[in-house]
Amino acid sequence: MNVFVLTGAGVSAESGLGVFRGSGTALWKRYDPMQLATPEAFARDPATVHEFYNARRRNLIAASPNAAHAALVRLEAGLAQRGGALTLVTQNIDDLHERAGSSRVIHMHGELLKARCASCGAVSDCQRDLGVDSRCGCAGALRPHVVWFGETPLYMDEIYAALETADLFVAIGTSGAVYPAAGLVREARMRGVRCCELNLEPSDNAAEFDDRRYGAASEIVPSWVDVILEK
Ligand code: BV8
Ligand code: ZN
Numbered sequence: 001m002n003v004f005v006l007t008g009a010g011v012s013a014e015s016g017l018g019v020f021r022g023s024g025t026a027l028w029k030r031y032d033p034m035q036l037a038t039p040e041a042f043a044r045d046p047a048t049v050h051e052f053y054n055a056r057r058r059n060l061i062a063a064s065p066n067a068a069h070a071a072l073v074r075l076e077a078g079l080a081q082r083g084g085a086l087t088l089v090t091q092n093i094d095d096l097h098e099r100a101g102s103s104r105v106i107h108m109h110g111e112l113l114k115a116r117c118a119s120c121g122a123v124s125d126c127q128r129d130l131g132v133d134s135r136c137g138c139a140g141a142l143r144p145h146v147v148w149f150g151e152t153p154l155y156m157d158e159i160y161a162a163l164e165t166a167d168l169f170v171a172i173g174t175s176g177a178v179y180p181a182a183g184l185v186r187e188a189r190m191r192g193v194r195c196c197e198l199n200l201e202p203s204d205n206a207a208e209f210d211d212r213r214y215g216a217a218s219e220i221v222p223s224w225v226d227v228i229l230e231k
Pocket of ligand 1: 010021
């Protein structure tokens with residue numbers, strides 16, 4: 001059985017990372033991601049955008065994966081033992097899936113712990129604060145390696161290819177508000193794939209799902225994985 005999982009900010013919420021919509025932590029009251037996660041904001045006020053990502057990077061480094069991340073590691077191993085596979089696509093820019101032990105994570109919106117050079121495009125690991133003076137070896141300016149609104153998501157060809165072989169599509173902890181990520185469930189349905197939503201509350205595209213389970217990810221994801229692996 002091949003399972004395609006798409007995660008959003010809700011899967012990292014119980015690890016203390018902010019969600020974009022709904023009740024947020026203090027960090028999100030100070031900054032509006034919709035205003036700052038754009039190339040225009042970065043061009044206009046790079047120092048503030050760097051500060052926004054520096055605060056999230058520090059928060060992430062101090063955070064830990066939760067039971068939902070761990071359950072997806074168990075799912076990956078369990079499917080492989082049965083000759084199947086897990087494709088894990090995330091909208092999140094955190095590395096909590098990797099730190100929990102997931103072996104292949106497709107970050108369609110980039111990664112907070114990486115930086116990209118505006119001149120040569122080189123992507124490098126980044127655990128420290130970035131600023132307007134941060135430079136690449138080629139002397140180009142560094143920006144967070146994340147996909148901002150208006151920019152093209154990463155790995156889309158690989159993502160659509162994985163949908164071709166999926167037996168089940170599961171969205172976890174996402175509001176279904178951001179495209180093209182929110183359009184993936186419809187792509188799955190058009191291919192006749194069964195779709196399931198695991199979230200705290202109904203997402204904007206809840207009607208597109210065949211099954212829907214609501215609750216905190218750290219509770220409903222482990223119990224859902226138990227059901228999948230018992231089948
Ligand atoms: C693009 C990185 C062209 C930066 C992010 C139609 C088609 C195509 C594009 C558009 C379109 N309409 C509009 C657009 C433009 C735009 C868009 O979608 N705008 C929205 C606002 C309408 N899209 C883009 O610009 C994208 N680029 O379209 O390029 C293109 C198109 C197709 C193919 C090629 C090219 C780029 C979008 C990427 C932006 N970057 N992140 C950063 O992180 O700072 S998006 C950012 O917001 C996140 O990455 C994430 O994707 C999104 C937030 O969504 P969620 O993850 O769902 O998080 P959210 O807070 O919304 O929801 C959390 C959910 O969890 C909630 O439902 C909550 O109830 C639940 N929850 C909370 N706690 C828990 C929980 N669940 C379980 N347990 C809990 N404890
Ligand atoms: Zn460079």
